[in-house]
Amino acid sequence: MSKVRIGIIGCGGIANGKHLPALKKLHEEVELVAFCDIIEEKAIKAKSEYGTEDAKVYTDYKELLKDKTIDAVHVLTPNRSHSFITIDALNADKNVMCEKPMAKTYAEAKEMVETAKKTGKILTIGYQNRCNPESLYLKEVCKADDLGEIYYAKAHALRRRAVPTWGVFLNEYEQGGGPLIDIGTHALDLTLWLMDNYKPKMVVGTTYKKLGDQKDCGNAWGDWDQSQFTVEDSAFGFVVMENGATIVLESSWALNTLDVREAKTTLCGTKAGADMVDGLRINGVKFNKQYVIKPDLNASGVDYFDGVASTPADIETRTYIDAITKGTELRVKPEQALVVTQILEAIYESAKTGKPVYLAD
Missing domain, CATH: 3.40.50.720 (NAD(P)-binding Rossmann-like Domain)
Known part of the structure; x- marks a missing residue:
């Protein structure tokens, strides 16, 4: 065409x-x-x-x-x-x-x-x-079944002090929420995609606005307008899938933590595990000894098109x-993104009601 x-x-x-x-x-x-x-x-x-x-x-x-x-x-x-x-x-x-x-x-x-x-x-x-070098490589690892059955995972979207102060990010009506729907959505999507598991069963969630009303918080983009801050500053979810797998989702724009990781995942399988703490790391046991492998993702062929x-x-x-x-x-695929939205909504609902949300019979 x-x-x-x-x-x-x-x-x-x-x-x-x-x-x-x-x-x-x-x-x-x-x-x-x-x-x-x-x-x-x-x-x-x-x-x-x-x-x-x-x-x-x-x-x-x-x-x-x-x-x-x-x-x-x-x-x-x-x-x-x-x-x-x-x-x-x-x-x-x-x-x-x-x-x-x-x-x-x-x-x-x-x-x-x-x-x-x-x-x-x-x-x-x-x-x-999904198109990061670590994600593309790890997807191939998962497709090859090198991790085995992935039964526990963490979806990481943690910022220490990086609240977006421009546009409508702080507006619940326009955005639907704060860090959970903004950056938590990336981490959850990545984790579900790598696990190739889109059948959630039950969700428990909590949301907090503990720092959004404070002043002089050392924010990366300057002080936020407290009167405009109508969303959570952190949110957490516990997701049980139909096959019994567990996903823990953590998200924040402002949190007193040094464990800062955004759009990252940790996967734990029956054969091996993987995380993105220090680049991509794959861990397991071979010949009765524990190992950690860090693939070299700087070489071409991972996230390159036509050599560029x-x-x-x-x-x-x-x-x-x-x-x-x-x-x-x-x-x-839109059907995959639909499940991400389903889980995010369930976390918000659970946080509001204080009860688990059941998504499957």
């Missing part, structure tokens, strides 16, 4: 920091022909830096979707609007790359999946941490475009 014509809905930080630079590298295969943001200046700026000469600017995404020449859109808005913009785009015959998390609620995410199936359009979610080093965002974008143009398999 000719170049994929793409429209961008939401021209804020994630668009400029991740998606637009990655799409620009594929200029021989894609054209950025439309930019939409409720703040028109942001759309104009994105067009000037990344768009075609005749690219159009919109403040209403529904007007953008009327353009029948657009093949695909990137939905890069706050979490609240992921679902209805994606559903409208799919119904307008557009393929969709939607930023994480899939949606605020399981019901919204499920409708996104159902709409993609109904329309036959491609839908994927922006979980680029690629960022996780580059790989994510390449996979999405190839799915459109070549019909190749998506790296992140």
